[in-house]
Amino acid sequence: MTGAWLRSREAGVAGLILLTVAAVGTINPRFLSVENARDILIAASPGLIVACGATLVIVLGEIDISMGALMGVCAAVLGKLVSAEHAGLPVWLATLIVLSLAAGIGLINGLLVTVARVPSIIATLGMLTILTGVGDLLMAGETIGGFPDSLRAFAIGHVGMLPMPVLVALACLAAFTVLTRETALGRRIYAVGSNAHAARLAGLPALRLKVLAFTLTGLLTGVATLISAPQLEVIEAGFGRQFELFVVTAVVVGGASMSGGAGSIAGSALGVLLLSLVRTALIFLQLGIGATYWERAIQGGFILAAVLADHVSRRRRVQR
Amino acid sequence: MRHLAVILAVLTLAASAAAVAAEAGAQITVALLPKKKGVAYFTSCAAGAEQAAKELGNVTLIYDGPTDGSPEKAAALIEKWTLKGVDVIAVSPNDPEVLAPAMQAAMAKGVKVITWDADGAASSRSFFVNQATGTQIGEAMVDxxxxxxxxxxxxxxxxTATLTAANQNAWIAAMKAHLASAYPKMELVAIKPCNEDQKVAFQVAQDLMKAYPDLVGIFGISSVAFPGAAEAVKQAGRSGQVLVTGLATPNAMKGYVKDGTVKSVVLWNTRDLGYLTVRVARALADGVLIPGATSFAAGSLGSKPVAGDxxxxxxxxxxxxxxxxQFDF
Amino acid sequence: MKLGAYRYWHETVLAALIAALMIGAAVVDPRFVSWKTQIALSSHVWELALLAVPMTAIIITAGIDLSVGSAMALSAVVLGLAYQAGANAWLAAACGIVAGALCGTFNGLAVAWLRVHPLIVTLATLAAFRGVAEGISLGRPISGFPASFTVLGLGTIAGVPIAGVIVALIATAAGLALARTPSGLSLYAIGHNPAASRFSGLPVARLTVALYALSGTCAGLAAAIYVARRNTAKADLGTGLELDVITAVVLGGTSIFGGSGRIIGTVLGVLAIHETREFVGWHWEHEELNAIVVGVLLIAAVLLNRLFTRPTR
Structure with missing residues (x-):
């Protein structure tokens, strides 16, 4: 049992994280501070939250790339609703509206994919493009500030040692781990993802599961916006741009397969952590100003190495 | 032969003067191109431009630009406006090198091209509405x-914004030079991009403070990087120990200035900049503003000096x- | 007559849509549809068109290449640095195209030999290629190319842009190769069923590597045309272009699941995006609308396609 886990993708990514932390920590011990760990976790929490939904979608053999633009729209709507300079609605009402909006967009994605049979990459690419434009129009070239204190306190507050966003992320991770591992619903999702045809013959409601996964991803994107947008005093157009790229890359690094059926919440969470570490690690290495220009290449190389190494080792196992 | 050339030149001058005189006061279309549309800074410039157009009464103003700050899209817009036959194009080049061919082509087609907010190559425009040069801006931030x-x-x-942002790179060059010559004891230890994402700016500033515990200052040199960096310092509880300065609109920075995280914000009156740009465009179309002028009557702004072009x-x-x-933009 | 018997429904609908748009545009603003305007605006589409051609072939094999924009940036930077180092501009362009081909070959090898999903490989190289471009150029622009070179992006032959002629030649060649040659036809087989294709003796790995290498080569060529047109080589060019390219190909009727698609559809898809975008920009002067209109167009086209074709699976 332990032996099998050690050879799993999760163990590989966890090992890579430990290796990175150890290496950077040796060179610059300040990297190992509690403060730094806390900041990295806070920065990673929107990714952790949305990755839960994205993992379900990818396990089902679909993909969602509309999250970043949806986040921008949610942030703009949230700002317009709660800010005293705009609508000035009570926080609970604004939160409700933003979450319903996010879930609603997710639902539309799901219906486009299932009922209208538009391939998911196309449906969500179209949604990404549309929402980017809508977000820009909503912001109308202004900054939106003046989040009420209660919302600010929620986004930057603590419960004991734990920052609020991290707490929300942990709750999501726990809920989705239970969902995927312990419930019949979770088993059905994997069954549909690994063999859609057999699942259909067995009478599993593949379409409904897919609609659910897309709706949840939308809802979680709304949650991620609620914990991250009020961390800033003012928001500007472009909030969340390219977030989808980050989440999909992280889920893939965490071992999910693009053909469906494989992937886990734990793996995706580790993928998010690994990718969140890289930029911070590069700053703590203090490589000097010239090295800044190579950062993106190093990040890309890191992703490439993680993905290729896993496939090479997996192939070797299969051949053996 | 030489006489012929002189006569031709005089004739062309006369003809163009006549053409200009005929046009003076006529309805003209001015296209105002920002580096990136959707940014509060440029929106407030556009508000000033709108005001000037309204005052003049004979200027149709178009304000449009790439929402993602892409130089290619900016160049495409210039080409489109040239084809549509607008009278003046006022460009804030997000990349002078990429935009130069399109601006030169517009001039060759008879469109008046000026730059505002940031300058382009001298051969790609007739005048530059200059709120400050790249060197001045860089030095002002360091000072x-x-x-x-x-x-x-x-x-x-x-x-910084992105590693390829032309304007920011020009300011960084000026900042480096000014730091070296005027403040040799201030050491620039890192230049990090935030990819025009406020969240990333926030995280990068957090990381910088931890990686360099003796850091005393952070420059946020775009309207996105500055508030992000200020928020990081504020949340780390190090307001006053790590100072943040840079370029942003005052409305975005009021909170940080009041709580002491930021002591000074460098900028100019953006509405005035937009206003002056449209005034210059009008004068250029009317033939009132010609090379060699030393002052310019800019409506409610009074007289503004002209230095060269x-x-x-x-x-x-x-x-x-x-x-x-006292400022609301 | 059965609806399913006619093979070109998608292309017909798309052509009708474009025609309707152009007629509408002619009513609203005749200047937009004039030959002169159209020729001038066409310069905005050559890179997109050039990249859409190999992307069609790749998507037919059920693959995808997200790295084309980044490969284009890397090729452009290599071109610029070679020119700066003293090479003749055309030789420098050749260096850039070779760099693009190498990028593509790398993708192809990872997809074909390591059997990594193309979406994953090219998602990683999307970051890596642009990263290398930023690294070797230090983010700086390189300009000042001679007029003898910029003619590639600006010049015309008998009133037709040279870049357009190049794109037309490549699209025609690719269209014929896909429809008439054994290798081209086998791409459809690979898209339908890669395992069966392999067992029936098709050189799947070799074809895959060649296809991605070709995509990289076209990215290099697109980079040369772009640099010639804007007289600048820089690491940020082509940002986000990959999504436009995929949008055009899918709009043109190629199935993202592989196995079907035609170059003529892609050409119409590119044209539809180009004309829509240019007209929306021309008429409304609001860049924000562009994104919304293209997104709606993409989803609407796929939905329309569903109405006219029968479910295949």
Missing amino acids: AMAKDLGTPAGKVAIV AILLNNLLVFTKANID
Whole structure:
């Protein structure tokens, strides 16, 4: 049992994280501070939250790339609703509206994919493009500030040692781990993802599961916006741009397969952590100003190495 | 032969003067191109431009630009406006090199091209509405930091827009030079991009403070990088220990200036900049503004000096706790 | 007559849509549809068109290449640095195209030999290629190319842009190769069933590597045309272009699941995006609308396609 886990993708990514932390920590011990760990976790929490939904979608053999633009729209709507300079609605009402909006967009994605049979990459690419434009129009070239204190306190507050966003992320991770591992619903999702045809013959409601996964991803994107947008005093157009790229890359690094059926919440969470570490690690290495220009290449190389190494080792196992 | 050339030149001049005279006061279309549409800074410039157009009454103003700040899209817009036959194109080039061919082509088609906010190649425009040169902006930020620090010494870092942002790179070059010559005890330890994402700016500034515990200052040199960096310092509880300065609209920075995280914000009156740009465009179309002029009557702004081919706005502002409430843009 | 018997429904609908748009445009603003305007605006589409051609072939094999924009940036930077180092501009362009081909070959090898999903490989190289471009150029622009070179992006032959002629030649060659040659036809087989294709003796790995290498080569060529047109080589060019390219190909009727698609559809898809975008920009002067209109167009086209074709699976 332990032996099998050690050879799993999760163990590989966890090992890579430990290796990175150890290496950077040796060179610059300040990297190992509690403060730094806390900041990295806070920065990673929107990714952790949305990755839960994205993992379900990818396990089902679909993909969602509309999250970043949806986040921008949610942030703009949230700002317009709660800010005293705009609508000035009570926080609970604004939160409700933003979450319903996010879930609603997710639902539309799901219906486009299932009922209208538009391939998911196309449906969500179209949604990404549309929402980017809508977000820009909503912001109308202004900054939106003046989040009420209660919302600010929620986004930057603590419960004991734990920052609020991290707490929300942990709750999501726990809920989705239970969902995927312990419930019949979770088993059905994997069954549909690994063999859609057999699942259909067995009478599993593949379409409904897919609609659910897309709706949840939308809802979680709304949650991620609620914990991250009020961390800033003012928001500007472009909030969340390219977030989808980050989440999909992280889920893939965490071992999910693009053909469906494989992937886990734990793996995706580790993928998010690994990718969140890289930029911070590069700053703590203090490589000097010239090295800044190579950062993106190093990040890309890191992703490439993680993905290729896993496939090479997996192939070797299969051949053996 | 030479006589013929002179006569031809005189004739062309006369013809163009006649054409200009015929046009003076006629309805014209002015296209105002920002580096990036959707940014509060440019929106407030556009508001000033709108006001000038309204005052003049004979200017149709188009305000449009790439929402993602892509130079290619900006060049495409210039080409489109040239084809549509607008009278004046006022460009804030997000990349002078990429935009130069399109601007030159527009001039060759008879469109008046000026730059505003940031300059392009001299051969790609007739005048530059200059609120401050890249060197002035870079030096002003360094000077503001030095003044805020009291003793200008210690480690400082820059959070920039993207590594390929032409304007920011010009400012960084000026900042490096000014730091080396005027404040040798201030050491620039890092330049990090935030990819025009406020969240990333926030995280990068957090990381910089931890990686360099003796950091004394952060420059946020875009309107996205500055508030992100200020928020990081504020949340780390290090307001006053790590000073943040840079370029942003006062409305975005009021909170940070009032709580002491930011002592000074460097900028100019953006509405005035937009206003002056449209005034210059009108004068150029009317043939009132010609090379060699030394001053320019800019409506409600009064008279502005002209230095060579640059009309100077001449009001680099430093917003502090004392004066920031007087500005609303 | 059965609806399913006619093979070109998608292309017909798309052509009708474009025609309707152009007629509408002619009514609203005749200047937009004039030959002169159209020729001038066409310069905005050559890179997109050039990249859409190999992307069609790749998507037919059920693959995808997200790295084309980044490969284009890397090729452009290599071109610029070679020119700066003293090479003749055309030789420098050749260096850039070779760099693009190498990028593509790398993708192809990872997809074909390591059997990594193309979406994953090219998602990683999307970051890596642009990263290398930023690294070797230090983010700086390189300009000042001679007029003898910029003619590639600006010049015309008998009133037709040279870049357009190049794109037309490549699209025609690719269209014929896909429809008439054994290798081209086998791409459809690979898209339908890669395992069966392999067992039936098709050189799947070799074809895959060649296809991605070709995509990289076209990215290099697109980079040369772009640099010639804007007289600048820089690491940020082509940002986000990959999504436009995929949008055009899918709009043109190629199935993202592989196995079907035609170059003529892609050409119409590119044209539809180009004309829509240019007209929306021309008429409304609001860049924000562009994104919304293209997104709606993409989803609407796929939905329309569903109405006219029968479910295949």
